[in-house]
Amino acid sequence: MSAIPPKEGWYYTKIAKEEKIWIGLALVVCLGLFATMILWHVYGKQNPSFTTYKTNVHEFNALYDAFVEKYKVGEEHGFAVVKPDPNTDVFMRAQIWRWEPVLILKKGESYRFHLASTDFLHGFSLQPINMNFMVYPNHDYVLTFTPTEAGEYKVICNEFCGVGHHLMVGKIVVEE
Amino acid sequence: MAKEGEKTPFWLYVIEDPMLLLFMGVTIYAVFYLLWGVMELSNLPPIPEDLKKSILGR
Structure with a gap:
């Protein structure tokens, strides 16, 4: 032809x-x-998790609530402020239109993050480092983080999730 | 195109047809990629019981 x-x-x-x-x-x-x-x-610097667990909204919410209750140290604008022990499992929840809780981490210590959405597809975008991961509902994404610099980091949603998408900003504080 | 008097092999028909090649290039990739995704999703383990116990305390 x-x-x-x-x-x-x-x-x-x-x-x-x-x-x-x-x-x-x-x-x-x-x-x-x-x-x-x-x-x-x-x-590479942005290694996606090799560990993903099957979960559901009810189960993840129960784990999230227990985690927040265990390590809660205060509140900020209606968000729980949580300071987990180093080398522990950290639960972070995405839902319209919030990333919660506010986390206080220690520099140089490792944390095993569990990320899940309880409604739609969201994106975990850690700024200004610019690390990006997709977060689907009913899946628990496990990422191991070791903060190397103290400061305040934002977690923004980078998957369009509705009219409040631009308001979906979480916070992670890394202390010395 | 085979030599005169020779039966045209099947693979010659395939590589002679660009539209068929295009279709196969998209379809084969799509089918295998979808199957891979379905396999991955259906093989996901649940959250380990030990982890749940350590968080929920029961």
């Missing part, structure tokens, strides 16, 4: 050396890109 049909039997002609080299180079580039994709997943 071309304007100038090739000669009959062209499939059986020998491939020229130059063409073989080009095919080889293209294959090397393809394999290189494929390897980069895998290596980036392991060594």
Whole structure:
């Protein structure tokens, strides 16, 4: 199917050396890109979780409530302020249109974050570091974070989730 | 196109038809990607009981 049909039997002609080299180079580039994709997943700065659990709204809410009750240290604009112990599981909930609770973490300590949505698809976007993860309902995404710099970080939703999407801003404070 | 008197192999029909190649390129990818997703979703484990116990305290 071309304007100038090739000669009959062209499939059986020998491939020229130059063409073989080009095919080889293209294959090397393809394999290189494929390897980069895998290596980036392991060594890149934004490594998505290899751990995801199946959950439901009821179960995740129960875990979230128990977590907040255990580590709550105050309130800010109606949001619970929670200071979990280092090396513990941290539960963060996304729902229209809030990321909660406000977290106070310690610099240099690891935390195992559990992220879940209780309604629609939301996005966990940690700013200004710009780390981004999708958060689906009924799935618990586990991410291990080790804050390396003290300061105040925002968690914004980067998946459009309705009229209040732009108001969906959470806060993480990292202390020295 | 095979040599005269020779039966045209099936793969020649396939690579001769760009629309078929386009269709196959999209369809094969889509089917395998969807199957992969369904497999991943159906194999997700529940939240471990130990973790639930440590948080809920029961």
